[in-house]
Amino acid sequence: MVSGLIWTESRPKTSLWRRLRTLLAIPGGAQDIRVVATVIVTVMVGSNCMQVSIGRATDEGARMTAATAVAGVAFRPMQGGWQASADGSVWPFGGAVPYGSISSGLNDPIVGMAATPHGSGYWLVASDGGVFALGDAGFHGSLGNIHLNQPIVGMAATPDGSGYLLVASDGGVFALGDAGFHGSLGNIHLNQPIVGMAATPDGRGYWLVASDGGVFAAGDAGFHGSLGNIHLNRPIVGMAATPDGRGYWLVASDGGIFAFGDAGFYGSGGGTTIPGMIVGMETTPDGHGYWMDATNGAIYAFGDAPFFGSMRGQALNQPIVGMASMNSTMTVTPSPTTSTTTVPPTATSTTTAADPFVTVCGTQLCLHGQPWYMTGGTAYGHYGGPTGEAALLTQGNMNTSELVNFDSQYRSINQTEDSTTWNQVEAYIGQMGAAGHHVMLNFSEFFSAMETAGMNPFSPTAGGSTNFNYQEQYLKFVADQSVNGVPNWDNPTIAKVQLWGEPVTPTGEDCISSPCQVPTNPQAMLTWYSTLEAYWHSLSPILISSGGFSHLNDGNSGCVAGDGTYPCPAGIPWQQIIALPNNATADIEDNSTDDQQLIPGFADYATSIGRPWYLSAWSACLQDNEQDGWDNYTSDSDAALHVADMLNLAAGKPITNYQPFGHTAATAAGFSFWDLGNQAPTTCDIGPTYSPISFAALKNGAR
Numbered sequence: 001m002v003s004g005l006i007w008t009e010s011r012p013k014t015s016l017w018r019r020l021r022t023l024l025a026i027p028g029g030a031q032d033i034r035v036v037a038t039v040i041v042t043v044m045v046g047s048n049c050m051q052v053s054i055g056r057a058t059d060e061g062a063r064m065t066a067a068t069a070v071a072g073v074a075f076r077p078m079q080g081g082w083q084a085s086a087d088g089s090v091w092p093f094g095g096a097v098p099y100g101s102i103s104s105g106l107n108d109p110i111v112g113m114a115a116t117p118h119g120s121g122y123w124l125v126a127s128d129g130g131v132f133a134l135g136d137a138g139f140h141g142s143l144g145n146i147h148l149n150q151p152i153v154g155m156a157a158t159p160d161g162s163g164y165l166l167v168a169s170d171g172g173v174f175a176l177g178d179a180g181f182h183g184s185l186g187n188i189h190l191n192q193p194i195v196g197m198a199a200t201p202d203g204r205g206y207w208l209v210a211s212d213g214g215v216f217a218a219g220d221a222g223f224h225g226s227l228g229n230i231h232l233n234r235p236i237v238g239m240a241a242t243p244d245g246r247g248y249w250l251v252a253s254d255g256g257i258f259a260f261g262d263a264g265f266y267g268s269g270g271g272t273t274i275p276g277m278i279v280g281m282e283t284t285p286d287g288h289g290y291w292m293d294a295t296n297g298a299i300y301a302f303g304d305a306p307f308f309g310s311m312r313g314q315a316l317n318q319p320i321v322g323m324a325s326m327n328s329t330m331t332v333t334p335s336p337t338t339s340t341t342t343v344p345p346t347a348t349s350t351t352t353a354a355d356p357f358v359t360v361c362g363t364q365l366c367l368h369g370q371p372w373y374m375t376g377g378t379a380y381g382h383y384g385g386p387t388g389e390a391a392l393l394t395q396g397n398m399n400t401s402e403l404v405n406f407d408s409q410y411r412s413i414n415q416t417e418d419s420t421t422w423n424q425v426e427a428y429i430g431q432m433g434a435a436g437h438h439v440m441l442n443f444s445e446f447f448s449a450m451e452t453a454g455m456n457p458f459s460p461t462a463g464g465s466t467n468f469n470y471q472e473q474y475l476k477f478v479a480d481q482s483v484n485g486v487p488n489w490d491n492p493t494i495a496k497v498q499l500w501g502e503p504v505t506p507t508g509e510d511c512i513s514s515p516c517q518v519p520t521n522p523q524a525m526l527t528w529y530s531t532l533e534a535y536w537h538s539l540s541p542i543l544i545s546s547g548g549f550s551h552l553n554d555g556n557s558g559c560v561a562g563d564g565t566y567p568c569p570a571g572i573p574w575q576q577i578i579a580l581p582n583n584a585t586a587d588i589e590d591n592s593t594d595d596q597q598l599i600p601g602f603a604d605y606a607t608s609i610g611r612p613w614y615l616s617a618w619s620a621c622l623q624d625n626e627q628d629g630w631d632n633y634t635s636d637s638d639a640a641l642h643v644a645d646m647l648n649l650a651a652g653k654p655i656t657n658y659q660p661f662g663h664t665a666a667t668a669a670g671f672s673f674w675d676l677g678n679q680a681p682t683t684c685d686i687g688p689t690y691s692p693i694s695f696a697a698l699k700n701g702a703r
Contacts, residue, residue, distance in 0.1 A: 081282060081325035083293055083311055084113045084124055086318035088132070093299065094308035096326050099135030106130070107144070112196075112280075112322045114157040114164060119326025123164060127151040129174070131164070140164060140177030148172070149186070154238070154322075156199040156206060169193040171208055171216070180204060182219030190214070191228070196238040196280070200245040209250055211235035211581070213258070224248060224261030231610060232256070233360065235581045238280040238322075243287040251281040251292055253537075253581070255300065264288060266303030276312070277537045277582075282325035295319035295538040296489070319538035356492035357541055358438065360584050363612045365495075365543075365669045374438075374495060374614070374670025375702045376400035377686065382677050383424050386431035392676055392687060393437050396695060397702040400495055401432055402672045404442035413453040416446050416474065422481055430483040433493035440672065441488075442498045444547060446474050451504065458504075458519035458528045468528070472535045479539045489540035498547035499532060501616060502589060505572050522573040526580075533582040546577050548589035548616025552598055574602075579609050585669055587616040590646065599649060603665035612669035615650045619674045620694055621684040640693040643686070646671065647701030673698075 080094020086109035088102025099121050102110070108128040115122045121135020129143025129152045140163050143152065150170035157164045163177025171185025171194045182205055185194065192212040199206045205219025213227025213236045224247050227236065234254040241248045247261025255269020255278045266289055269278065276294030283290045289303025297311025297320050311320065358374070359366045366372055375398040379389050389401055403425060415421065432439050447457040455462040455470075463470030478497075479489035488494060506519050519525040529546055536544045552574055578586035586606035590596050599615070606613040620639040621632045633639040641657040649655060652667035677685035688695045 080119075080308055081115065081291070081323055082113065082122055083297065083299070083320050083323045084110055085316055086110050086321050088124060089317070090122070090124070090134070091297075091311050093310065094306065094326075097135075099137075101134075102132050108151075109318070110321055111152060112154040113324045114155050115324035115326055116157065116161040117159060118161075122324050123155065123157065125152055125155045125166060127153075129166060131155075131166075131176075136161075138162065138177070140179075142176070143174055150193070153194060154196040156197050158199065158203040159201065160203075165197065165199060165206060167194055167197040167208055169195070173197075173206070173208070173218075178203075180219065182206065182221075184218075185216060192235075195236060198239050198241040198248060200241065201243065202245070205245075207239060207241065207248060209236055209239040211237070213250055215239075215248070215250070215260075220245075222246065222261070224263075226260075227258055233362075237278060240281050240283045240290060242283070243285070249281065249283070249290060251278055253277045253279075255292055257281075257290075257292075257302075264303070266290065266305075268302070269300060276320075276541060279320060280322045282323055284325075291323065291325065293320055293323040295321075296540070299323075358492075358495040358543060360543065360612060363607050363610060363666070363669070365585075365612060372399075374400050374440075374672075376402060376437075376440075377673045377676030378402040378404050378442075378617075379428070379677070380405055380675050381679070383428050386428040388678070389428075389676065390432055390435035390437055392678070394435070395688065396676070396699045398676075398698075400438045400440055400670070400672070401428075401676070402440045402442060403428065404501070405445045413446075413449040413455075416449055417477055426481055426483045426488075429488070429491065429493055433483070433491070438493055438495035440496045440498065441478065441494060442501055442547060443474070443478070444498070444501045444503075447471075447500045447503070456519075457500070458524050460527075460531075468531050468535075471528075471532055475532065475536050476539060479536075489542065491542075494542050496543040496545060496584065497536065498545050498587065498616070499529065501547040501587070502550045502591075503547065503572075522571065526573050526576050529577045529583070530580050533580055537582045543584035545583055545585045545587050545614065548587040548614075549574050549602075550589040550591045550595060552588070552595075552602070575605065578606055578611055583611070585612045585614040587614045589617040590615065590649070591617075596649070596655070600665035603668065607666040613666065615646065615668050615671035617672060617674055618646045619684045620646075620686060620691075622691060636691045636693045639686075639691060640697040643673075643694050643697040644701065646673065647698070651701070 080092065080096035082096055083091050083093065088106055088110050090098060090101045092098045096119065102124060106126060107130065108126045110124050111127045113122055113124050116135065116137050118136065121133070121137035123137050124132040129146060129148055131139065131142035133139040138161065143166060148168055149172065150168045152166050153169050155164055155166050158177065158179050160178065163175070163179035165179045166174040166176070171188060171190055173181065173184035175181040180203065185208065190210055191214065192210045194208050195211045197206055197208050200219065200221050202220065205217065205221035207221050208216040213230060213232055215223065215226035217223040227250065232252060234252045234256065236250050237253045239248055239250050242261065242263050244262065247259065247263035249263050250258040257265060257268035259265040269292065276296030276298050278292050278294050281290050281292045284303065284305045286304065289301065289305035291305050292300045297314060297316055299307070299310035301307040356368065358372065361371065364371050365374055376393060379401045382389050383403070393399065393401060429439050450457045450462060457471065460466060460468045479487065481488050483491060506522055506525060519528065533544050549572060552572060577583060586602065588599055588602050590599060603613040620642045622636065622639055633642065645655045645657050649665060650668040650671040652665055673686065675684045676687065678687035678689045679685040685691070686694050686698060
């Protein structure tokens with residue numbers, strides 16, 4: 001009999017009741033019930049008890065009735081699990097029961113979790129090795145008070161639940177409880193850090209996996225192959241073993257799945273852009289399916305893995321960092337006289353069609369799975385007229401409008417989250433989407449505003465915060481703004497975001513404040529880009545890049561392409577920055593003759609490491625007194641020659657007009673110029689009214 005319903009809201013849900021009656025094969029009863037968004041039904045059949053998640057209902061408006069008896073019920077094996085976020089919060093899905101979260105006492109973020117054998121508890125592990133046991137999970141020790149050479153990145157439980165293994169990014173393995181130690185990589189040089197582990201079914205061995213797909217087997221774990229010598233579009237973030245231990249899967253941050261040994265391939269997210277960055281995977285009890293989960297709470301189900309819903313779309317204080325599945329296999333046999341109906345999932349787990357987000361495919365960009373060349377200009381000064389800007393994009397055969405310096409008051413930190421400004425920006429994004437165009441958001445203005453306010457944007461303690469929280473709060477603010485109810489983080493109209501074009505360098509280039517707020521050294525600059533790009537990808541699947549670099553060949557930078565100096569001792573460590581795993585494109589600006597001559601080497605380097613390069617900013621200004629002689633021209637025809645040079649440079653063709661040189665750059669993934677508009681001369685606007693020759697050159701050369 002149905003012994004109870006558990007609910008969290010009092011809104012009636014018609015579809016939920018229809019599905020419940022279908023599942024239980026029962027008529028309507030006499031007792032009225034108001035049911036909820038998410039329901040767990042406890043069903044008694046003989047002496048067996050099972051909890052089944054019905055899922056999320058969507059339509060409303062009817063009274064609910066409870067059944068009084070069940071003749072026979074058929075269920076899948078009880079499945080489900082939990083998702084954990086970096087702050088220690090835990091959410092169940094499927095038939096899993098919540099056993100609590102970590103509300104306090106965290107010195108470092110949670111990085112992984114593991115379930116007990118019976119699915120009645122779980123462990124959480126933090127990057128400092130602290131272990132937290134909940135439910136029937138026993139505490140068998142931790143590393144919270146031990147100095148670690150490198151942070152913990154994952155854990156695995158023993159078969160009987162009386163112990164667990166922890167693994168650090170340097171491959172160090174720590175066995176606690178009855179877990180056996182079968183070796184580690186702590187003293188071995190690794191090409192890339194370890195990101196996860198999986199234990200063999202008998203607990204007498206384990207595998208470690210690195211971000212480059214290298215697999216290391218210890219104990220009785222068999223080696224079934226790896227990806228260590230294969231180029232990956234995105235890094236590996238986790239692994240899972242088959243039930244018999246004769247194979248395993250590796251999962252990449254873009255959802256790509258790689259099956260080895262007897263592991264079956266049941267689909268992946270590779271080749272599409274999935275909302276959120278994948279952080280891990282779990283398998284079904286029979287190994288004929290798997291789940292992947294993402295930083296934004298989304299869960300993707302493949303093979304025989306049911307979809308039970310996810311935390312996507314819910315308010316998360318911190319990103320999801322991992323998941324654990326319960327592998328109970330209890331089943332209930334139906335009565336011969338009872339018909340059963342499979343309950344459809346409440347949402348699709350994945351689709352075969354490519355998501356509409358712009359993605360990286362090799363050294364180019366793709367849209368809907370097809371190569372896409374990103375072309376357009378900034379819209380500075382024109383944010384109040386999106387219709388006109390959209391028309392100019394269409395007329396010029398371009399597809400993307402760049403929004404930069406969009407704060408109400410130039411370089412004022414107090415205006416960076418101004419509602420009037422952002423209402424206008426969001427209306428602009430909506431208009432571009434309606435016209436079939438894209439936008440690129442450039443966050444340079446915010447970091448310049450920090451600088452003029454006396455804060456060092458590269459400092460992790462800026463604004464009185466820690467670990468770059470002040471800067472991250474702004475990214476979260478932008479991600480949460482919405483267009484017609486669609487938040488920016490989930491809006492495919494936004495093709496890409498850039499952090500900071502022309503950033504302040506360690507040697508003081510592009511400084512706009514006094515005293516100059518500079519990164520203390522190249523490593524500080526690298527850490528800043530790495531941290532903020534990773535944080536953005538914890539919020540959104542939208543591509544992010546550094547923003548356009550300039551002055552790379554300044555005499556003080558020590559970072560001329562091809563000079564053999566790496567990393568840069570005093571300047572921008574651009575080789576390392578563009579190689580960061582979350583940096584989608586290698587962006588460079590063209591602000592001088594020196595910049596232009598450096599671009600081919602920059603582009604070749606980016607291509608050599610598998611990164612698209614992007615010509616981030618150039619200008620062809622008419623009689624603009626604010627511009628220097630490099631990109632300021634006295635006639636439209638002269639400016640048009642510079643436009644042609646820039647388009648040839650992006651297309652991988654030789655420069656033929658100004659400062660020609662023989663070396664041809666690799667083809668770019670696109671370009672953006674300053675500025676698309678129809679303002680009068682003495683501006684940098686390129687448009688059909690006042691600079692028709694330049695606009696025609698732009699139109700003919702845009703792809």
